[in-house]
Amino acid sequence: MPDDPYKALGLKKTATTDEIKKAYRKLVRTSHPDLHPDDPAAEARFKSIGTAYDILKDPETRARYDAGEIDGLGAERPKREYYRDFANASDNVYQQRHGYGSQGDPGDIFADILRNRARGAGGGGGGGFGGGFSAPGPDARYTLEVAFLDAVRGAETRITLPDGQGLAVKIPQGTEDGQTLRLRGKGQPGFGGGPAGDALITVTVSAHPVFRREGDDILVTLPITIDEAVLGGKVSAPTVDGPVGLTIPKGASSGQTLRLRGRGVAKAGSKTKGDQRVELKIVLPPEVDASLSDFLAEWRKTHPYDPRVDLLKGAAT
Incomplete structure (x- = not known):
């Protein structure tokens, strides 16, 4: 696993938050082991990508990495002190929860430091950790495909874990494609009696035949007839919450966009919704009869x- 999260995501250190998110979403689709079962290296790449994104998506954590306070796995970097001073320091992040006492063996102390730094690379229980050491378990990563409307409206579903057990997952309303959901305590078991890690579920939102999403707005292409375009009128337009009435103005053109306020996406915990943008598209009838052809031929002569x-x-x- 690369020590540099920027390298793992193929980014420079000057990358913006939006660039980090886009790179992560792209790599998730090309590296997840469930989507690439024939690629033996996919799982290692996916873990590396997830760890890198966890560090860079949070401005505070990213700043700590850039300052050299944490390494590419998110572990604290030890201060440059003699090991006995470091082991006994009150702010030692690797200090054992139950302690070794003043007579602790420095070899045991450093063995636990190494185990703590590498705990994200493998599972296992706490049987091999002596001296009262305990630590949280590694996070477990999964991917979940969610229907477009379930992501917009919110839903509950279940995923099947590798051991055959089911895990209930709540999809918050407004969930975005590539977003990662965190289920506390649903990851791998802890070490030495420590708490379990978290389950990190990356959501892939499936495409919808009618609706598209752009930020918090919903986009729809609405077919209208030639007479509705010329004369205007009221029609029904689909929205993520059901059909609503829409007024087509007289003289409407294909490509013209109308806006339905508050008919878009609401994020979890927010009362504010985006809008729905309706792009008009004039569609002729399957067969153009003689009367319509004759009328337009005469109209063209006098209305260049x-x-x-x-x-x-x-x-x-």
């Missing part, structure tokens, strides 16, 4: 109009 004039002028400059 070229909507491409400005486009061609702009292309020539």
Whole structure:
């Protein structure tokens, strides 16, 4: 596992928060072992990606890594002191919970330091940890595909763990594609009686045939007839909460966008919703009859109009 989280995500140290999130989402899809069962290196890459993202997504943790206070696994870096001073320091992050006492063996102390630094690399119980040492268990990582509307509205589901047991997962409303949910205490067992780690579940939101999402807004392409475009009128438009009435203005064009306020996505714990943007698309009937063709032929003779004039002028400059 690379010690440098920036390298693990293919980023520079100047990367923005948005760039970090985009890189992580892209790599999750290309490295998750469930999605690439024939790639023996996928699991190691996925763990490396997850650890790197956990460090860089939090500005405070990222700043501590950049300052050299923690390493690429998120473990505290020891101060440069003699080992006896370091082991007995009151702020020693590797100090055993139950302690070795003033006569502790320095070899045992450093053995526990090494185990603590490497605990994220493997599981196991606490049987091999003597001297009263205890530590939290490693986090467990899973992926979960969620239907588009379940991610928007919120839902509850279950995933099956490798040992066959089921785990209940609550999908908060407004969950985004690539978002990681944390279930406290649902990871690997702790060491020496320590608490279990967490379950980190990366959500993949499936595509929807009608709705698309952009931030907290929902996007829909709405077909309208030629007479609705010319004359205007009221039509039904789908939203994530069910169909609503929408007024088409007279003289509407394909590509014109109407906005339905508050018909978008609400994040968990927020009362504010995004909007729904409705892009109009004029659709002709399957068959154009003679009366419509004759009418438009006569209309064209007396109403010359070229909507491409400005486009061609702009292309020539």
